[in-house]
Amino acid sequence: MPVLYHHPASAASRFIRLCFAEMDFEADMIEERTWEKRAEFLRLNPAGHLPVCVAANGQALCGPHVIAEYLDESFGVFKRDRRLLAEDPYKRAETRRLIEWFLIKFEHDVTTPLTRERVIKPQMRSDDGGGAPDSKVLRTARANIRQHLKYLSWLAGSRPWLAGDRLSYADLAAAAAISVLDYLGEVDWKDSPQAKDWYQRVKSRPSFRPLLSDRIRNMPPVAHYADLDF
Amino acid sequence: MPVLYHHPASAASRFIRLCFAEMDFEADMIEERTWEKRAEFLRLNPAGHLPVCVAANGQALCGPHVIAEYLDESFGVFKRDRRLLAEDPYKRAETRRLIEWFLIKFEHDVTTPLTRERVIKPQMRSDDGGGAPDSKVLRTARANIRQHLKYLSWLAGSRPWLAGDRLSYADLAAAAAISVLDYLGEVDWKDSPQAKDWYQRVKSRPSFRPLLSDRIRNMPPVAHYADLDF
CATH class of the missing domain: 3.40.30.10 (Glutaredoxin)
Incomplete structure (x- = not known):
């Protein structure tokens, strides 16, 4: 196995x-x-x-x-x-671009700093760099979320799925990144109805269930995290 | 075109x-x-x-x-x-791992900080963040080069080409990253004979010639940069 x-x-x-x-x-x-x-x-x-x-x-x-x-x-x-990657080479390129967007750029701008400050540092020993979250880092990452949600809303509003007509790796990469932030209560859904509609569709898939029952040690999710009608 | x-x-x-x-x-x-x-x-x-x-x-x-x-x-x-990517899925995975190693990890640890400080900041206006190089950033990046050269030497010493028996994307990604540092005189070749031997082989290929005649604005390369017997 x-x-x-x-x-x-x-x-x-x-x-x-x-x-x-x-x-x-x-x-x-x-x-x-x-x-x-x-x-x-x-x-x-x-x-x-x-x-x-x-x-x-x-x-x-x-x-x-x-x-x-x-x-x-x-x-x-x-x-x-x-299949989660298209047959057409240009559609494959668009899917790969968005995987990188959400797992490299969004990760660098938002997910890494937020999880490091809120999840990892409290679990680390202080001589390894553990400790209280840095409020300046949190502020910058939260400002970046708002910019990224605008782009996500634009993508979700202009195409059936993020990379085109079909569910693809791009949707799974984006939803994976968003789900970490949503667990931590960092996504303000009320300003992004198109992103919310798209996330609701991905979140309702059977493949998503194990993530919704997942728990980070010593840190329960926000109340609406596992709710399909959030 | x-x-x-x-x-x-x-x-x-x-x-x-x-x-x-x-x-x-x-x-x-x-x-x-x-x-x-x-x-x-x-x-x-x-x-x-x-x-x-x-x-x-x-x-x-x-x-x-x-x-x-x-x-x-x-x-x-x-x-x-x-072909620059193998047929076998595990060999493809190893090639892709090394592309990421040299264009994401090495880039983050070495190439981005060094080029930002030495090439880009002197070309930027001061109100956009331009100015003199930060010596602390340079020192950290240079320490990272030494660690990365050890890993490159290990790869070059244990396989004919970095990802296996044949020239692949992995060699081109690594040589591309090394060539930027070599242009700036940041690679100390005398401690890394295996990495040097490998780089000499890639550098001698006809595909490399255009890079060797390339010039960064207001910044000529070090003397041995275009020399195939450096």
Whole structure:
């Protein structure tokens, strides 16, 4: 059985869990606290980031992009209209652009600083950099959320799904990132009805259920987190 | 004719120029100063980063990963033993892991801080954040180079090419990143004979020649930059 190293506060991990569920790909789950820099984990992925999938043959697949491409070329290609990456090269390019947007740019601008300050630092020892959240970092990240929600609303308002006519990796990457913020109560839905409508559709999929029952240690989600009618 | 927006100090741009040259893919080149945030460029790529390839049909392909995957699935697939991404899914995964290593991790740890401080800030107006290099940032980036050169040496010493038996995107991504640092005289080759031997092989390829004649505005390269026997 393949193994997925993941963390409930990692958007990239959530993205791959959604991909697995959409593709009926089963794996054992191991929660990894990357900030502890465990030697065994660093041997699997010297870059030290999540997720890492160890395939049934023992090969490690590192990071969301590598795993998503592997899944598509090994399994997705047989899924026909349930494939999560289009056949057309320009549509594939648009899907990949949006995966990067949500798992690199949005991650850099919003998800990483917010989760580091609110989830990881309280769990770290103070001599490793743990401690109270930095209010200046939180303020900047929250201002960035508003800009990103505008772009998400524009995408959601101008296309049936974020990258085009069909559900794709782009929707799963975006919803994974948004779900981390929504868990923490950082998304103000009332100003973004189009983004909210799109998120409601993704959140209602069976593949999303495991994420909604997920819990970050010592940090329960906001009340509406698992509510499909939020 | 396709158009490539690039910059001589951008490792990701150099990577795609190497890919184009290895695959005999022709494009017009436009130098883009991303820090000027030109509206027309941001319409092509809202993320604002390089490179961007506008294909002959007018579609914009944004960023090195998107362009490299597009090139492989549209052209590379017909190149047989000159293909830059393997056929085997696990070898493809290793190549993609290393592209990310050199164009995301190495970029974050080394290339971005060094080029921002040494190349971009001197060209920016002071009210946009221009000015003299920050010596603390330079010191950290230079310490990171030494760690990364150890990993590069290990890869180069344990495999014929970085991702396996054949030249691949991984070599081009790594050589693109190294070439920016080498231009700036930031690589100390004497402690890394295996990395040097590998770089010499990539640097000697015809695809590399245009990079060696490239010049960053107001900043000539170090003396050995274009020398194949450095």
